[in-house]
Amino acid sequence: MAVFTPVTPDDAAALARRLDLGTLTELRGIQSGIENTNYFLTTDRGEYVLTLFERLTFEQLPFYLHLMKHLAQRGIPVPEPKGDASGEILHALYGKPTAVVDKLRGQHQLAPDQRHCEQVGAMLARMHLAGRDYPRHQPNLRGLAWWTETVPVVLPYLEPAQAELIQDELAFQQALAASPAYAQLPRGPIHADLFRDNVMFEGDTLTGFFDFYFAGVDTWLFDIAVCLNDWCVDLATGRLDEQRAQAFCNAYDRVREITHDECRLLPALMRAGALRFWISRLWDYHLPRDAQMLKAHDPAHFERILRERRAQPWHYLRG
Ligand SMILES: Nc1ncnc2c1ncn2[C@@H]1O[C@H](COP(=O)(O)OP(=O)(O)O)[C@@H](O)[C@H]1O
Ligand SMILES: N[C@@H](CCOP(=O)(O)O)C(=O)O
Numbered sequence: 001m002a003v004f005t006p007v008t009p010d011d012a013a014a015l016a017r018r019l020d021l022g023t024l025t026e027l028r029g030i031q032s033g034i035e036n037t038n039y040f041l042t043t044d045r046g047e048y049v050l051t052l053f054e055r056l057t058f059e060q061l062p063f064y065l066h067l068m069k070h071l072a073q074r075g076i077p078v079p080e081p082k083g084d085a086s087g088e089i090l091h092a093l094y095g096k097p098t099a100v101v102d103k104l105r106g107q108h109q110l111a112p113d114q115r116h117c118e119q120v121g122a123m124l125a126r127m128h129l130a131g132r133d134y135p136r137h138q139p140n141l142r143g144l145a146w147w148t149e150t151v152p153v154v155l156p157y158l159e160p161a162q163a164e165l166i167q168d169e170l171a172f173q174q175a176l177a178a179s180p181a182y183a184q185l186p187r188g189p190i191h192a193d194l195f196r197d198n199v200m201f202e203g204d205t206l207t208g209f210f211d212f213y214f215a216g217v218d219t220w221l222f223d224i225a226v227c228l229n230d231w232c233v234d235l236a237t238g239r240l241d242e243q244r245a246q247a248f249c250n251a252y253d254r255v256r257e258i259t260h261d262e263c264r265l266l267p268a269l270m271r272a273g274a275l276r277f278w279i280s281r282l283w284d285y286h287l288p289r290d291a292q293m294l295k296a297h298d299p300a301h302f303e304r305i306l307r308e309r310r311a312q313p314w315h316y317l318r319g
Helices: 009-018 061-073 114-130 144-157 160-177 220-231 242-255 260-286 299-311
Strands: 024-029 037-043 047-052 091-093 096-102 187-190 199-202 205-209 216-219
Touching: 009 024, 009 037, 009 047, 009 091, 009 096, 061 096, 061 114, 114 199, 114 205, 114 220, 114 242, 144 160, 144 260, 160 260, 160 299, 187 220, 216 220, 220 242, 220 260, 220 299, 260 299
Parallel strands: none
Antiparallel strands: 024 037, 037 047, 047 096, 091 096, 187 216, 199 205
């Protein structure tokens, strides 16, 4: 998507004025993305992204927006939310929570090689360390509780073999989450959705991470697993590219050591990452919301990745 809620130029111009961003020169709906209404908002002073949140609430948003501000202030290249005269960074348009953030320079790298994976790995570790003193707390809202609630909702749409797989994996993840080894994993604010389309590069140099609206406090290892499942796979088969995975983890590890326990649980967390996006894609695909432009992601991709991770667990050997 997506423009779920059309914004008029007059309303966008008024908001830009209120945030002291200058005079609106262009407002353009963004087609990609599936969660929120996004526009590129250009003024005579700069380029911004205007987001109207379609699912997240006024209560949930401060966690994400202040996290972005916290990370930006610590030198992590993420879009900084724009405040009004009183410093408020959460706004409203048409009764919906709204934010205006800096537009990042660059493009997505949709065919990453080892060098791109290394930069994402290193920056992810820097981001995890920079988030250690973030004072707000909100769980990962797309975590185990949501999987447990959503699997029964999507189950009627699945073939018997798929239903068996999803239920078996959910039971495995529930047991894992209850284990002492899992409880010991280091945690903090994580991005939780750091796919190729949520990172910008200028040439081959990483310029930033964005789309923090699935962030939450969870294990750092889950963030690593989500990245490996996207940055280091062959998209056609879902198979892991071991060279890229090794490069990603080595770069991460040079900034923040991946502990022995994390290495041990990584294969299980890569299964968790695949399950999480299989469920959300099934949910978006079979229970879509209205949108002026909506492009649902293919659920079968993460079913393949989950089957791959179960059949061929990958172990990170520090090196
Ligand atoms: N801060 C930003 N800087 C540059 N481009 C952005 C920024 N935020 C969003 N975009 C662009 O908008 C697209 C959709 O945003 P995204 O956050 O993925 O949408 P959604 O939240 O609906 O999934 C991105 O793929 C990117 O091209
Ligand atoms: N990355 C998720 C979907 C979330 O959409 P995004 O556009 O906000 O990244 C997926 O690929 O299923």
